[in-house]
Ligand SMILES: Cc1ncc(C[n+]2csc(CCOP(=O)(O)OP(=O)(O)O)c2C)c(N)n1
């Protein structure tokens with residue numbers, strides 16, 4: 064199977080941001096994009112089928128897990144080249160400005176992407192033109208095998224936006240309501256022509272960099288301390304939100320369990336169907352290199 | 358060479374040995390790039406290097422290909438001999454400016470005053486349903502650019518010898534290997550030796566067809582040649598080892614002998630290395646040819662994710678056999 068970068072542990076970021084977006088707002092994403100896509104209203108079956116590289120997948124098995132596209136959901140594309148889609152989101156925001164269509168563009172990036180120069184070029188231009196773009200940096204403290212202390216002097220990523228005059232926030236990325244509060248304001252600023260906004264969401268991935276435990280190439284390379292992982296497990300965004308809902312009498316634990324059961328079924332069904340689905344036909348290998356002009 | 362000093366070594370450990378031996382001999386050699394600390398990126402090619410030469414000279418970096426590659430170029434300009442690694446050629450795209458605009462042109466632009474003894478190492482790391490941005494082989498871009506030398510060793514012996522030559526060369530050298538070669542083994546002398554840049558090798562003599570194979574296509578070519586031998590077809594396998602400057606003589610000599618040439622490359626077919634070699638053969642051995650030159654390379658299509666498409670995408674020994682059979686029959 065293709066390399067799969069699991070989003071487990073970071074769910075509150077995508078959910079907290081995307082719940083303020085309209086279907087026609089744009090998101091661009093990186094290698095860890097499954098959660099972004101689902102939160103934006105993506106289709107679970109199409110996603111899972113793509114992870115299995117099947118013809119029914121959202122990218123017809125041409126892109127795999129790292130290339131999720133669904134234009135109807137406003138998922139404009141994800142790409143594993145670190146920082147590769149930041150400037151693309153910038154361009155989408157520029158288009159919205161020119162067309163005055165009131166859309167907002169989101170670029171999801173990791174802490175690792177702060178190493179690439181294009182982030183700073185994009186921040187500068189977005190600020191200069193007050194573009195409706197939100198830079199969402201999911202700081203999970205690691206870029207593959209490197210802890211943040213080995214790639215930056217400061218772990219306070221949100222500050223990188225300040226010198227460009229970009230409004231910037233740091234938020235607990237495992238608290239969906241906190242993320243949502245910051246995102247609500249950021250989205251409305253962008254719609255009012257007061258963008259861009261930078262959001263640093265502090266979070267943690269509960270799995271290895273790729274695959275369940277980094278074993279994709281036969282070497283166990285998840286160097287994170289076990290205790291650290293366990294510490295973060297206690298801050299799991301889903302259990303935290305569930306606790307909040309029950310404690311505040313929004314719903315009962317039984318109701319949540321029902322939802323969970325339904326979702327579990329839906330997920331299993333998606334996997335089951337994806338396994339049965341056909342792979343792309345090798346005779347169609349050259350299809351989609353170019354679009355047929357109409 | 359005394360025989361007890363020759364032992365089998367994997368391709369990746371041959372690279373590792375080249376590092377140990379050059380870094381030990383020359384303190385100006387440094388090794389820099391994304392992932393040099395992690396076997397997930399560089400396999401065992403960097404085994405023991407940090408322990409021996411410290412993080413002063415073996416430098417893992419933030420994800421900043423453009424700046425880190427530029428830094429390697431700058432360090433070379435002031436007299437170091439850096440090797441900068443890109444664990445996938447795809448990640449090198451961010452570094453095309455320092456490689457092509459700066460390093461490749463530098464010596465010429467300075468009227469010969471300044472030079473850039475740097476090695477740009479890029480790994481082809483394809484298949485496994487990794488799709489278009491994790492599979493690309495872009496050696497032809499580099500070979501197209503004046504001022505860059507490009508080497509693509511196919512055996513462990515050549516990997517060690519060519520890496521040593523690349524590091525010792527006073528010019529920017531692009532060293533491209535293929536992850537699919539890392540587990541292959543070869544006799545590799547323990548002593549410090551080099552393989553000259555610009556010199557090809559005939560891996561297998563034959564009289565019926567010349568099969569020019571690049572990088573990972575060499576083992577596939579050898580497999581095809583052995584199978585064809587059983588059917589009485591005698592294939593000569595030529596490995597240029599260096600893409601630029603290309604060992605034209607070894608190719609032309611073989612082409613003149615066999616009259617049939619097939620080129621197997623790991624890059625895209627159009628405007629690529631196979632096209633260049635094909636042009637060379639028609640320019641310099643036209644009258645010896647019994648058949649048009651045939652290219653076996655990747656179709657002009659991005660690398661697909663799905664395994665069914667990958668199977669159609671990557672040519673293997675069976676495709677070489679089919680092409681040779683067809684050429685001989687025609
Ligand atoms: C240009 C480029 N360089 C290197 C890589 C290899 N790589 C894949 S993911 C990654 C780190 C990503 O870290 P981060 O941005 O923090 O995202 P996370 O995986 O933590 O979600 C790297 C360096 C790449 N994909 N693209």
Ligand SMILES: [Mg+2]
Pocket residue numbers: 173174175201202203204205206207
């Ligand atoms: Mg990270």
